[in-house]
Amino acid sequence: MYFIQPTRDIPYLEQVIAALPSVQMIRIEDLDLYDPTIIAIADVRDYLTHQWTLPTIVLALEDEGAALAQAWEQGALAGWMWSKPPANPQQALIKIDAQYKRNQDSRDLPSAAELQKKLLPNPIELTNYKVETFFQPSAYLSGDWYDYWKISDKEVLFYLADVSGHGVTSSLLTSWMAAFHGRSKTPRELIKKLNGMLVQENIEKHITMLTGILNLETHQLRWSSAGHYPPAILFEPNKEPKVLTTSSFPLGLTEDLEVEEFECTLNRHARFIICSDGALEPFDGGLNEQLGQLVHHLQNQSFQAPEHVADDIAILSFRRMN
Template sequence: MYFIQPTRNIPNLEHVLNTLPSLQMINIEDLHLYDPTIIAIADVNDFLHYQWSLPTIVIGDETQGTELSQAWELGALAGWIWTRLPAQLEQSILKIDAQYKRNQDSRDLPSAAELQKKLLPNPIELQNYKVETLFQPSAYLSGDWYDYWKISDKEIMFYLADVSGHGVTSSLLTSWMAAFHGRSKTPRELLKKLNGMLVQENIEKHITMIAGILNLESHQLKWSSAGHYPPAIIFEPNQPPRVLNTSSFPLGLTEDLEIEEFECVLNKHARFIICSDGALEPFDGGLNEQFGQLVYHLQNQSFEAPEHVADDIAILSFRRMN
């Protein structure tokens, strides 16, 4: 941390410097040369006069209550009295520094959320198909994710994943998946590789996922599931919904993960839809009741995510157009 050399005489200055030998003494005229994210300690008079942007703890005389209040209004992190500094000065500064860093992280969340959204796949024109999506984090960052990309002129690969928990760690795993997936050519291969890396790195998170490949010409769909709920659903005109139930473990729990691959053909005007479990939250009742209501609203195209949700929501749908 920095200590800015006061421009006035401070009788108690030597005592402060002896208490904090790790401080780096710097001059006001050199402030532009130093890291603007490191906390500085300075005399309140200098802070008010120069109004620099460094995060600063200000110190004043006993008669300078007004000046200390003004410094607080200008963004000072704390205000102390030269003759009455905290008994454990270094620990007090470390606490202020930790709180400052937490506050900075919170301020960065909106920007981080925008960056995360930019990692989502761009809209894509597909032969015979339309892609429909919904992405709504419960807070700034989401642990739910979907992606899709062409692996040939007539095939598209996709997945929808739900990382356990919320917050920065879960959202970082979604970014990791976005960077990793391109090496895989089948759903089973993708899930196996992701599982192996999660187990190997001992990341204390698990991921449920549905991954698949759709042939845009033959309309053949191959998919695999890793412990994901709700299951994928196929809607066809004048037909009851087809719920594609599977049974498996989520990724990241065991090395010996068995992944089955399933196949079907999408008929004309069929919709294949996968959702994260946050899509169940708008509905009342137990899990079965919630799923039944979700299926009803998806079938009637009346699903609407609430403005404020308790869990992240992601939905990915492929609609055959002919």
């Protein structure tokens, strides 16, 4: 930490410096040379006069309560008295520094959320098909993710994944998936690759995933699930919705992950939709009741997430247009 040399005479200066042997003494005129994220300790008068941006603990004389209050209004981290610093100033500095870093992390979350959204795939033009998506984190960052990419002129590979838990670790895994899948060529290859890395690195998270490959010419769709719920849903005109139930383990639990592959054909105006389990949250009842209500709203294109959701929501849909 820095100690900014006061520009006025302070009778208690030597006493305070002696109690803080680990701080680095610097001059006001050299402030631009130092790391602006490291906490500084300074005289309150200098802080109010120069208004630098370093996070600062200010020191005031006993009759300078008004100056101390003004410094707090301008963003000072804490205020001490020159004549009566904390009994253990080193320990007090550690606590203030830890709180400052936590606050900085919180301030960074909106920027991190914008960055995460930029990692989502760009809209894609597909012959005969329209891709529809929905993405709503429960807080700033999401543990739900989807991606898609062409593997040839006539085939597109896609997945939707849900990382266990919430927070920064879960959201980092979504970014890791986006970078690591390596443009896999089949659903089975993608699941095996991601599962192997999770098990190898012993990350204490598991991931459910539904991934598939769509042939844009034959309209054949092959998909696999790794413990994902809710299951994929197939909507076709004038037919009852089909819930494409599967059973398997999530990624990250075992090396010996068995991956089944399923097939269906998307007829004209059919919709193949996959969702994260957060899409069930707006509805009441048990899982079966929630799934039934979700299917009803998706079929009628009336799904609407509440403004504040308890869980992340991601939805990915492929709609055949002719």
